[in-house]
Amino acid sequence: MFYERIKLLADMRGERITTILKKLDINTSYTGHWKSGKLPNAEALLKLQQYFDVSIDYMLGVTDNPEVNR
Secondary structure (H helix, E strand, O other), X not given: OHHHHHHHHHXXXXXXXXXXXXXXXXXXXXXXXXXXXXXXXXXXHHHHXXXXXOOHHHHHOOOOOOOOOO
């Protein structure tokens, strides 16, 4: 679920996941792990959450609501 959500978010921005990961200084080899169902480490998850401005619960598939509760 995580990889699919990140792919969707990247597609919505018209960007490739690897381009985003490079911008955020996240190792691009992680995409293979995420495709197989593994989750990102906390640092990568936080960087992606801040970049996309969506909730972590949304990225992990816990909810379909992407809004961040502030």
